[in-house]
Amino acid sequence: MRPYDEYMALYQAPVILGILSPSIIAMSINSFHYVKVNGIQLCFLRWGDPKSKKPPALLVHGTGFVAATWRPIAEALMKEYVVFAIDRRGHGRSTVPKKGYEFLDFAEDLAGFIEALGIQGAYGIGHSAGATDILLAAGLLPHGFARVFAMEPTVQDPTIEWPTEIELSEKQRAVIESRRRRCEEFASRDEVFERYSSRPPLNIWRSEILQEYVAHGFKEVGSERVRLRCSPDIEATMIESIYRAMANCYHGDWRGDPFSLLLRIHCPVTVSSSAHSPAIYRKMAEIAARVIPHARLFRFDRAGHYVPQANPEMLLDAIRKFAQVTLMRTPV
Numbered sequence: 001m002r003p004y005d006e007y008m009a010l011y012q013a014p015v016i017l018g019i020l021s022p023s024i025i026a027m028s029i030n031s032f033h034y035v036k037v038n039g040i041q042l043c044f045l046r047w048g049d050p051k052s053k054k055p056p057a058l059l060v061h062g063t064g065f066v067a068a069t070w071r072p073i074a075e076a077l078m079k080e081y082v083v084f085a086i087d088r089r090g091h092g093r094s095t096v097p098k099k100g101y102e103f104l105d106f107a108e109d110l111a112g113f114i115e116a117l118g119i120q121g122a123y124g125i126g127h128s129a130g131a132t133d134i135l136l137a138a139g140l141l142p143h144g145f146a147r148v149f150a151m152e153p154t155v156q157d158p159t160i161e162w163p164t165e166i167e168l169s170e171k172q173r174a175v176i177e178s179r180r181r182r183c184e185e186f187a188s189r190d191e192v193f194e195r196y197s198s199r200p201p202l203n204i205w206r207s208e209i210l211q212e213y214v215a216h217g218f219k220e221v222g223s224e225r226v227r228l229r230c231s232p233d234i235e236a237t238m239i240e241s242i243y244r245a246m247a248n249c250y251h252g253d254w255r256g257d258p259f260s261l262l263l264r265i266h267c268p269v270t271v272s273s274s275a276h277s278p279a280i281y282r283k284m285a286e287i288a289a290r291v292i293p294h295a296r297l298f299r300f301d302r303a304g305h306y307v308p309q310a311n312p313e314m315l316l317d318a319i320r321k322f323a324q325v326t327l328m329r330t331p332v
Contacts, residue, residue, distance in 0.1 A: 032093055037112030038105070040095035043067070044113070047074045048082035055146065056119050057081035060110065062128030063238050064230050066092035068216040069209050072312050073125075080323075081123060086113060088130065090238070091230045092216055101237050102255040103154075103245070107136030114144040121146040125319055127308050128152055129242065135269070135288065139261025147326045148269045149319045151307055152281040154242045155288045156250070158260040166249040168240075176243065180236040188224040189214050205309040246280050262291050268326045269295040272318070276304040298322075 034041045045067045048054060057077050059070040067085035074083040087094040089109055090101060110133050114122065124145045126134035131153035138145045156162070168176075186192045193214045196202040202210060218226035244250040250257045269292050273285040289297040298318065303311050 034093075035113060035116045037116055038109055040089055040097060040109070042089070042095075042109060042113055043087040043093035045070075045074070045085045046083065047078040050082050050117075052082060054080065054082050056122040057083045058110075058114070058119065058122045058124050058134070058145075059083065059085040060124070060126040060130030060133050061085070061088065061091070062130050063242065064091070064217075064235050065213060066216045066229070068092075068212040069309060071212050072206070072209060073308060073316065076312075076316055077319075080320075084117070084119070084122075086110070088133065090234045093229070096229075096231070096234065101234065102241060102252070103132060103136060104255040104258040106133045107140055107258065107261070110134065110137040111141040111144065114141055119144060123319070123323060124148040124150075126150055126153070128305070129154060129238065131271075135265065135292070136258055136261045138267060138269075139258075139264040142264065142266045145267045147267050147322065148265070149272070149322055150269060150288065151272045151315075152274065152277060152285060152305060153271065153288055154245045155262065155284050155291075156245050156248055156257065156259045157287050157291060158262060159291060162248040166247060168243055168247055168249060172243045172247065176236050176240050179239050180232050182228075182232040182235070184232050185221065185225060185227045186218070189218065189226055192218060192226065201306065202309075204304070204306060206312065209309045209312070246284070262288065263293070265292050265294070267294065268322075270298050270318075270322045271295055272298040272300060272307075274300040274303040274305060274307060276302075278305075281305065 033044050033046060035044065059067070059074060061067060061069055067087045070085045074085055077083050088106055090096050106129070114137065120143055122145050124134040124138060124147070126132070128151065131150035132155065134148055135150050135153055135155070138148055186195070193210065196214070197207070197210055217229055219229050221227045241256060271285045271288040271292070273282040285297060289295045300307050300311070300314060300318070303314060307315050
């Protein structure tokens with residue numbers, strides 16, 4: 001049996017931060033749930049009994065990834081929460097529309113998901129673009145969240161009117177085009193895992209989390225061949241919107257520049273950056289912490305952009321401490 005097949009053979013046992021547990025998980029990873037919002041189907045995973053009295057936690061991944069990459073975090077959190085993780089539109093098993101990849105599209109999807117499932121007072125935990133989704137959804141739907149932990153979101157300062165002559169740099173355009181040319185199809189999942197685990201940036205991920213991405217971020221297109229579920233063209237479209245926000249050069253309508261919603265967030269918020277991330281992430285975290293009414297800054301030392309995938313214990317410690325602070329009603 002090949003290494004990847006051995007992993008899949010153990011798929012029904014939960015992974016707790018890299019250790020295969022013999023206990024039975026409350027939800028099989030193969031049990032995907034769907035809800036229709038905004039004319040699309042959102043796929044989501046759930047850990048725990050929604051009829052229990054535990055509060056909800058809502059996890060949202062970044063661009064190009066899938067809900068299943070949260071699995072070690074979700075399994076640890078299900079002791080305290082009923083945990084939900086969604087595949088964002090264009091990702092995983094959710095609908096892949098031909099258009100509709102502006103910031104507000106994702107935020108409205110998340111708000112629709114919360115309303116469809118009757119979720120209130122969730123602990124929103126988001127990474128990168130998923131953190132942006134949660135922040136904007138908290139502005140759209142304040143009752144949906146009790147607190148938010150946002151890791152390196154993309155934001156613009158809604159209190160400043162930016163000049164319209166700014167454009168993307170040549171370097172940013174080159175990165176967008178490189179995403180569009182990204183290899184989309186592979187001979188097997190083993191090939192994907194070997195390729196991604198041996199080169200940046202995914203080589204720093206925990207092996208079991210990378211395996212989740214390989215298992216659920218690709219679909220079969222033959223006896224063994226697999227193809228990215230989030231296509232390079234769609235990923236490049238999303239990356240362009242992110243870069244335009246970073247460069248403050250978005251010239252479209254409110255759907256791509258909905259950042260005034262940050263001013264409407266009522267719950268406590270932690271906005272984190274990481275010591276080894278590019279400076280733009282720290283700059284945007286500072287902007288978010290400044291404009292969101294009840295926000296604080298937090299920094300992960302000895303970590304880069306991929307905290308959930310490379311440093312899950314570090315993340316769990318931070319989000320649990322923030323929950324304790326807000327439960328005690330201590331000022332953040």
